[in-house]
Amino acid sequence: MLANTSQLILRNIADLTGKVLFVEPEADQLARQLQTLTAISCYTTDAAVKTQWQDAGVNVYFAAKPDFTEKFDTAVVFYPKSKEQLASTLQLLHSALAEKANVYLVGDNKGGIKSLVNHAEKLGLHAHKLDNAKHCLWFSLTGDLGQLTLRQLSSFTLSLNDKSLQICSYPGVFNHGKLDKGTALLLQQLAHINDGKVLDFACGAGIIGAYLKQQAPAIELYCSDISMLAVEATQATLAANQLSGTVVAADGLPSTPANFKHIVSNPPFHTGIKTDYSISEAFIAQSANRLQKGGTLTLVANNHLAYQQLLEQAFGNIKVLAKANGFVVYQTVKSQ
Structure with a gap:
């Protein structure tokens, strides 16, 4: 079974090129639906998601602060329940992204992603809406992720x-x-x-x-x-x-x-x-x-x-x- 956010990703799968990193995906079967992508990895802090993606044969980074060992051409970030997490998550990705990498965000309308444009502006970034379906939104995100603040205890x-x-x-x-x-x-x-x-x-x-x-x-x-x-x-x-x-x-x-x-x-x-x-x-x-x-x-x-x-x-x-x-x-x- 797929969450609505995962279904929206599959609808826009043509946007995902090169090495793709999925960031904090939902606990569903998305990993098994990505056969057309040849190089995917997952970063998650959720033990259930870790197991699902590993069982699908995907390389998983499972840590509060991951040590990325490769560069990615595309990142797909699932909008977090806590808005405070977004800046820190994006900052963590900075070192893992190749030059001119594409960053996308997906989220459920009820989870707060409707406010992403304003949220991104406050972070010094720009969010561009690309698609709207399944009560979810699909955005591209541009700007300097390196200037964001890493989450601290x-x-x-x-x-x-x-x-x-x-x-x-x-x-x-x-x-x-x-x-x-x-x-x-x-x-x-x-x-x-x-x-x-x-x-x-x-x-x-x-x-x-x-x-x-x-x-x-x-x-x-x-x-x-x-x-x-x-x-x-x-x-x-x-x-x-x-x-x-x-x-x-x-x-x-x-x-x-x-x-x-x-x-x-x-x-x-x-x-x-x-x-x-x-x-x-x-x-x-x-x-x-x-x-x-x-x-x-x-x-x-x-x-x-x-x-x-x-x-x-x-x-x-x-x-x-x-x-x-x-x-x-x-x-x-x-x-x-």
Whole structure:
């Protein structure tokens, strides 16, 4: 299945010449539809996208700050959800582009690309609309990418239970620059976690994992996220607070360790700009298999989402620990 943005790329495939680099593409089957292109690569910070493009036989650069080993004649950039990411992503590409390389941007209208012309002007660039279909837009981009600013880690101080944490993050990472209301509610319900192997799933900037390790130093902390930007941010958060933990990029639960005593999460429910329950279904099912007997899964979600039914199907028991500000904290116990 192809996202609308990917379908628009195929509609304009004649624009893509020479060595082509696809930048932060969506998690779909686009890589397998590009047989007419003889030299393609992918740059992504998404573990699911990395797997899909590698399985299609494509060379993938998977890092927060990639070390490009070749020059590209064409780059296709998928417009990011966070506008702050665009300048940094384009600056990263500067060293990878051949002289007179073509740069194209594609994005869903609902994802903000309609404002690209103004956005580009503020960056000292020029965006030229070339096509409009599938509720998406196709632009060419010109200008000096080298003058753009590379994304840098930023930080803020979070005070909880008379202790403070330094939280580090990048634009586009969940909890960038502030603590969200859902996570704040979740942190108030974690006193039962004192030891054992503990996973902060979809860790974002690492707030949950750092809080747990600070409050309960005896735990063996693991943090995972599908995004390499989040992985690097969480590593920086732990280091800034002199806390230890293993942080990995993974599509779903990390492969090791085999079992956890506790799993905690403010899980994602979007793929791109669309609500996607398949992420939550997979996460909850995997958690049921990977928790040790008597272990707990504690998560927070918007109260309009159908998490209670998913948890009851997987675990057969569920408790509501708290409700506030449109969020609800659920807890379930692995009974056998």
